[in-house]
Amino acid sequence: MPVAACSACDVIAWKIVFAALTHCKNRIRKPQPQGASSGSDVALATATPPRRYRIGEAMSKSTTVQARPLSPHLQVYRLIPTMLMSIVHRITGGALYFGMVLFVAWLAAAAGSKETFDMVNGIYGSWFGLLVLFGFTWAMIHHLIGGLRHLVWDTGRGLEKETATKMAKANIAASIVLTVLVWIVGYVVRGGF
Amino acid sequence: MSDMRTPLNRVRGLGSAKEGTDHFWRQRLTAIANVPLVIFFIGFVIANNGASYEEIRATIANPIVTALLAFALLSVLYHMKLGMQVIVEDYIHGEGTKFVLLIGNIFFTLVLGVVSLFALVKIALGG
Numbered sequence: 001m002p003v004a005a006c007s008a009c010d011v012i013a014w015k016i017v018f019a020a021l022t023h024c025k026n027r028i029r030k031p032q033p034q035g036a037s038s039g040s041d042v043a044l045a046t047a048t049p050p051r052r053y054r055i056g057e058a059m060s061k062s063t064t065v066q067a068r069p070l071s072p073h074l075q076v077y078r079l080i081p082t083m084l085m086s087i088v089h090r091i092t093g094g095a096l097y098f099g100m101v102l103f104v105a106w107l108a109a110a111a112g113s114k115e116t117f118d119m120v121n122g123i124y125g126s127w128f129g130l131l132v133l134f135g136f137t138w139a140m141i142h143h144l145i146g147g148l149r150h151l152v153w154d155t156g157r158g159l160e161k162e163t164a165t166k167m168a169k170a171n172i173a174a175s176i177v178l179t180v181l182v183w184i185v186g187y188v189v190r191g192g193f
Numbered sequence: 194m195s196d197m198r199t200p201l202n203r204v205r206g207l208g209s210a211k212e213g214t215d216h217f218w219r220q221r222l223t224a225i226a227n228v229p230l231v232i233f234f235i236g237f238v239i240a241n242n243g244a245s246y247e248e249i250r251a252t253i254a255n256p257i258v259t260a261l262l263a264f265a266l267l268s269v270l271y272h273m274k275l276g277m278q279v280i281v282e283d284y285i286h287g288e289g290t291k292f293v294l295l296i297g298n299i300f301f302t303l304v305l306g307v308v309s310l311f312a313l314v315k316i317a318l319g320g
Binding site for chain 1: 225239240246253270277280308309311312320
């Protein structure tokens with residue numbers, strides 16, 4: 001039957017086309033081992049397991065990534081409150097990270113001898129020590145309020161430009177006011193004034 | 194030599210770290226815990242600024258203070274670890290330096306945690 005013969009022809013023809021395409025695809029996508037001559041046989045390439053990379057190798061190897069144009073960084077933008085508070089949030093976070101060493105040292109000294117504690121307390125009680133402590137409490141209050149801002153944003157609220165700017169300004173204002181207030185209250189309660 | 198590998202080939206073995214939003218979630222979780230704990234912590238630090246050896250040991254030995262300080266330290270230190278990890282990942286591009294700093298970050302916060310919790314327990318038990 002002519003029709004049946006044609007169907008058979010079609011199937012064979014498609015098989016040939018598919019095989020040719022597969023062959024080409026394998027040739028193009030086959031990873032070339034370094035130093036190997038091009039055009040080595042396909043069976044070998046498909047049998048090779050996917051290459052494993054050392055940490056960072058793919059990054060440094062990829063020349064296309066390096067050649068891409070980079071987006072401009074901070075220096076091309078006008079400084080705006082939200083941006084500044086974002087930077088301050090990270091800086092205070094970093095400062096608190098190292099500042100915690102001072103607290104842990106103080107706590108460890110309290111767990112030690114009276115002499116050790118008095119020595120540490122003497123350093124912390126100096127004008128410079130108090131300045132650092134003041135800065136530490138401000139950084140913590142600022143980071144705390146900044147964190148609350150983030151938690152508000154996480155609910156999808158306060159992301160409008162005007163609202164976000166207001167929140168940024170409120171963050172710096174509130175952190176300074178609260179820090180001063182907390183220190184005054186601290187001294188008043190202990191009868192320091 | 195130009196890279197003939199396809200994007201798919203390139204990401205094989207270098208794809209998702211299978212962590213999803215885990216880091217984000219833990220940072221938020223500790224942030225929420227930090228809100229009341231840090232308020233207590235700031236009050237504690239300012240109120241006890243300049244306190245004598247005997248005074249401060251008596252204050253810390255109070256079980257409520259001990260517990261609150263322990264919670265504050267655990268939550269704050271874990272939050273610190275998460276935060277510094279992001280800072281390192283953002284700014285340190287050399288793989289070697291990055292790994293050293295990421296490991297150092299974990300050790301740093303862990304040492305602070307062990308030292309401070311040991312000190313707390315020692316004072317709380319009157320040692």
